[in-house]
Amino acid sequence: MPGSQYPPLSESTYYILLSLKTPLHGYGIMNNVKSLTNDRLSLAPGTLYGAISLLLKKNWISLNSLNDDTRRKEYVLTDAGQEALVSEIKRLKELYYNGLEMVEGDQG
Secondary structure: OOOOOOOOOOHHHHHHHHHOOOOEEHHHHHHHHHHHOOOOOOOOHHHHHHHHHHHHHOOOEEEOOOOOOOOOOEEEEOHHHHHHHHHHHHHHHHHHHHHHHHHHHHHO
């Protein structure tokens, strides 16, 4: 997307960020992604925690400071993560509508 400061997201990263609209721990993220994708996408622990590590470094997510359970780390979306997510949704909408226009234009 021209002018966007955010690169396109992988599908896994997109669904992780989407899942963190509410605070979740890793297992909760894995379950939410499966639910959102009707079991089409299943994140392995290595994939999930690798992505979480990268998202923490980018400051797109953070540890939930309101979580009292030290055994389970809960993650939350930051403002920067919200911006990246919104940017990706706009990019996906553009892809969708351009594709739809081309396909429907061919039929008419």
